[in-house]
Amino acid sequence: MLDLYAHFAALEVLRVRLKREFVSGSLTAASAVETLKAVESTYPFAVLGSVVDHLIAHAGPSTAEVDRLQKAHALSVDVRAFLNDLRDVRSAIENVARNPKAANALADYNAARAALADLYLRYDPLVARLQAFVWQLHPLRHLTQHPVSTDQPTGAWPWRDLFLSRRTGAFVAEVMKLARASGRPEAIAFAFGVGASYVGNIFGSSYLTHGVGGPRRSHVYRDRLASYSVGAWFRHGRLAEGADFDPIRRVPVFGSPQNPALPPWLTALLKKAFSNVYASGDLPAVLPDVDAAYVQLLEHWRLLHSFPPLAPAEPIDDTLDLAIVNTLTPQDKDPDEPTTPRDGPEPEPDGPERLFDPGPGSPPWFMEKHEDWLDYVKEACLDLLFLPIFLIRVGFWLGHDASENEPPKSGGLASRASKLSTPLTQSEFDAVMGGKDILIAVVWLHHLDAGLHHFATACLKVLKVVGLIYPEREDLLEPTYRQFVVLPPASLGVQWPSLPPADPALFLQPPAGSLEAPATVPSTLGPGHKPIAFLMTGFGGSASVMSEGFDLLLDELRDLPSSPLRSSNLNLDADRGHLAACWTPAAGTSVTDNPQSPVVLSYGDV
Template sequence: MIDARTHAAALAEHREGLAAAQVDPALRPALDELLAEVADHPADAALGSLLDHLLQHAQSDGLELDLLAEAAAMWTEGVDLYTEVGAVRADIEAALADPAHPDAAAQYCGATVRLRKLGERVHGKHLEIQDLGRRLAEMRHVPEHPRQGDLPLDAWGWGDVFLARRTDAFVRAAFAAAQTPAARATAFGVLSGHAANAAGSAYLGKVVGGPRRSHRFRDRIARNTVGCYLAQLRPEAGDFRRLAATLRYGAAPGAGLPDEAAAFLTEVLERTYDPGATPPPPDLRLGYGRLVRQLELLGTFRQPPRPKLPAPVFVRRLWADPANPPVPVVTTETATPPAVADSGLGPATYSGPAVPPYQRPPSATDSTRDSDNQCGSFWLGVLGFIAFVGTLGGVCWEQWGNGTSCTFWDKHVSDNFRHAFESSLSPEEQAALASQYQPLTPEEFARGADLPQLTQLVGLLFDFQARLWEGLRKAGGYLAGCGVAAPDGRLRYPLYRQFLAVPSSGDNITPHRPEADPVAVFYRYPPTPLEEPSDGGGGLPVGTDPGWLLRESTAAVTALWTGIAEGASGEANPDLDADRFRRYDCWAAGGSVDDDPVDVRVLDYDET
C-alpha cells in the first residue's frame, strides 16, 4: 500500500503516459475521450486512485485521525505563538531603535504586555505535549495486518481485502459499470491506483525488507518517504491541501461523498466480491470524510521561515563579530544540513539513486522518537520568560534607573532563560512578577532605552523565537518518525535516506520475518530470518530509486487499459501489497503465516 502523494504523482504520470502511448489507432478516439473525461472530473479520478485509503478509513478505529487532529491543533498553536513573538520582537526593536518617537514608549509597553498575555495560551501545554508524544510513541495507530494474525477474510478490514483479493477483476468491473463520464473518470483512477500499488509495494518490500504485514512500522515510514520524494519530482501532487480540495468536488468544506459516486463504488464492490466471504459492506461516506480530513490535517505541518536577525544596530551591540552573527539554535536531528541548498533530491530525473550512498547506517537515534527533547521543560521555560517580560515596564526599570541590578532579571532572565530546557518559574513567582507591571512614561522610556539590559532583551527575544522555531522543527521530526506526518525536508537523514534506493544484493532477499519488538527497531533493515519461500531479489537492480515505480506502473496502466478496451479477459491478479514480491498473485496461506515454509496457495482468478 502506497501513500496518498504517491497515488497523486502516479495519477498525473499515468495520464501523461497514456496520452503519449502508441496504441492501436482504432483505440485512439476512445482513449482521447477517456482522458478528456478524467480532465473534466478530477475529483472522481482522484477518488478512484485513493480508493484503498478510503476503504482503510471506512473500517478503521479512527485512532490515527484523532492523534493527527491533536497534533495539528498543537502545531497551529505553536506557529501562532512563533508568529506573535516575531511581531512583538519587531515592535520592541522599533521602539528601542527610535526611543524619542512619541509613540515609542506605548509601542514598547504594548509589546511586552502582549508577550506576557501569551502565557495564558501555553499554560499546561507541556503536559499535553508529553501525553500526545507518549501515545504516538506506542504506534498503536499502525495496527497489525489481519493476515499476520491468521484471521479469516471476513474479519479483515475492507482496505486489506481490496489490496489482496480480485484486484484485476475490480478494475475491469469498474470500467464495465461506468456509464457516465464521472464514473469513467473514477474507473481510470481505480486503474491508476491498481498499477501504482502493485509497483510501489514491490519497491517498498525491497527497501523495507518485507511486506506491510510483516514490518508495518518500517513500511509506514518508507511509504511516507517515497511519497515525499515523488512530491518533489511532481510538486503539483505534493500539496496535501490541494489534494483534499480536489476530493471535495469543488464544493464547500462540509460537503460529503456525492450519491452518484457512492452508488457507483458500491455497485463495483458488489460485482467483484463474494459477500459470503467478505466483511459487512464498508461505510463509504465515513471513509471519504476521514480521508479528506486526514489530507487537510497533513497540510497543516508547514515549517515557518527561520526568525530574522535583530536590526543591525542591535547586532553591533550584541555580538563582537557582526559579520558572523548567530543563527537559530538547531540540532543534528532537526536541522537541514547547511550544505544542502536544494530539496535534498538532486536532479529531477529517474536515472538512479537520488541520494548519496550511506555515510553510516541508521541508528536508534535516527528514529527521532527516542526522546521528547524535554519539551515539557522547554514550555515551562517559555512561561517563565513571558512572565519576566511583563515586568520590564515596572520593577526592573525602576531598579535599573537607580543604578542597581534587577533581582528578577539577574536571577531568572539572563541566566535561567538560557537554560529554559532545565528550569522554570514557580506559579507563585510568575504571579508576583505579573502584579508589578506598571506603564512607562515617554520620558522614562527615552532616558532608559540605551540600557544594556534592553539590548540584552533584544538578543533574548531573538533566542526565544529561535528556540520556538527549533521546537517546531523537532515536533515535525517526531511526527514524521512516528509515521503520522511526511518527512518533508528530511530525506537526507539516515532514517529516510535508506528507503530511496534498493539496497545491496546481500540485503535484497525478502521477505524477512517480523521483529520481536518492532516499535524499538523499525529504523533498521530487519536482521530476522527469511520467511520461506523467499525471493532472491530479481527484477529490481541495486540502487533503483522510487522513480522506478512511476515508469513501471505507467507501462502497466497502458497495457491493462489496452486489454480492457480490446475486450481481453483478465489473467494477472496481482496482490497489491506485493506480499510475495513483484507481480505475485493474490494468495492465501494454507496454514499459518508463521509456518516455515509458509503454505502459499495462489487463488483462482474468480476466487474471493
C-alpha cells in the same frame, strides 16, 4: 500501498501513455478511445478513482489516525500562535530599542511587556497539552496492522485490507464494466483511475517493500514511512515526461466545499461493484460506507497539508546588532546553559539535485543512527527543559528591579508575568533605555525566538517519523527518509523479506532480524534506484507503470475477454514480492510459521 501523490503520478503517466497510443494510431478500439475522451474531459473523477484504495481505507481503520492528526493540528495552531505572538513582542521591543525617543515608545514598550506576560501565563498549559499528546502516541497505535498478520478470518478484516488482498483485479474489471454500461464519461474516467490505482500499487508497492525490507503486514510503520517518503519525492520532484495538460494533484472535492459528497451515481456504482465482486465467502457484515469514507478522506487530506514548515527566527536588526557587539560582554549575550536552539536550517549533507535527479546512479545511502522514534521526542523535550530559562531571562531584563543583578535560577513564570504586567513610568523607561538592559533583552528575545522555532520544528519531526504527516523536500536528504527513496546498494547485503522486529519501536532502522521463508525477490529494481524507476521506463527498472503496467490494463481498455483482470488477482501490497498473486496460508498453517506455506487463491476466492 502507495500514498496519494504517487498515485497521482501513476495516473498522469498512464494518461500520457494512453494518449500516445491513440495519437500514434496503435490504439483504435472504440472503448479505449471513449476512455481517453472521458479522462480528458472529466479528469477529477479519474483522480478520485486513482486513490480508491485510500477512499476504502477511510471506511474503518483510519479513525484513530485522523483523530491523532486533528489533535496534533489543534496543538500546532496554538504553538504557531504562541511563536507568532512572541515574534510580535520581539519586533515591538526591537522597534522601541531602535528609536526610544519616539512619541509612542513608552506605550509600545508597556504593551509589549504586557503581551509577554500573557505568553508566560500561556506557556505551562500549552506544554501540558503537548506532553499529554505525546503520551497518547506511546505506544504507537494510530496505524493498524494487516489482520492477516494475526491469522484473523477475512470476515474480521477491515475493507481496506480485504480490498488490497482479495479479488483485486476482479474489482477493477467490475468497475470498468459498470462504468461502460452507464455510458457516463465521469464513470468511465473514474474507472480508468481505479485501474491506475491497481497498476500503481502493483509496481509501486514492490518498490516500497524493497526499501522497507518486508511487507506491510510485518513492518507497518516502516511501510508508512516509506510510502510518505516516496510520495514526498513525487510531490516535490518532476516527472521526466511532461504532461500536455494541468494535472490535478489533490483529492477533488465534489459537492460544496462546506458539505462535500460523492455524486449519488458514483456511490451506487461502488456499492454495486462491491456487492458483485464480494458476493460470497467469509466477508465483513456490511459493505463499506463510501460516502462517510469520502468525507473522512477529504478531512485527512486537509490535515496532511495543515502543518507547513515554520520560518526560522529573523536575525537581529543590523543597527541593534552593532550596538550589541560594541556594548555587551559575552556573558551578557550568550546562554550559559547547554541548549539545542540554533539559527536557520541545518546544512544539507548533499545537494537536492542528487536526490531528485531521476537517473539510475547510486548516490550515497545512509543507515539510520537513531535507536528508535522516541529519540526524536527526547530531543524536543530538551527544549522544554531550557525554554523556561529563556523566558525567565527575557522577563528579567524587561522587568527586573534595580536591586536584582542576575536573573533568578528558580521561580515560576507567573511571578515574572506579574512584574511585566505592571507598566513602567517614563522615568523608569528612560533608565532602562539608558543602560544595556534593553540590548540584553533583545539578545535573549532572539534566543527565545530561535529556541521556540527549534522546539516547534522538533515537534513536527516527531509527527513525520511516526508517519502522521509527510516529510518535506529537505527532509528527504536525511537518513530516516533517504533509505526509502534510494534503494540500498548490494554491498549492504539487505535480504528480503525480513520478519517483524522484536522491538517495533525500532522501525526507523533497516530490519536486521531473521528472514521469512520462502525468500522472494521484492522488485525488478537494482541498487540506487529512485522512485521514478518503478513509474517510468528507462530509469533502471525492467518493469514500470508506463510499460508493463499499461500493458496490464490494455485488454481491459479494449473490453477484451483476454484481459488479465478477468482471470487473476494481484496482491496490491506486493506481499510476496513483485507480481505476487493474492494468497492465503495453507490449511492448518499460520502466517507466522517460518517457513510459510502460501497458497495462491483462485480467481473467485475470498
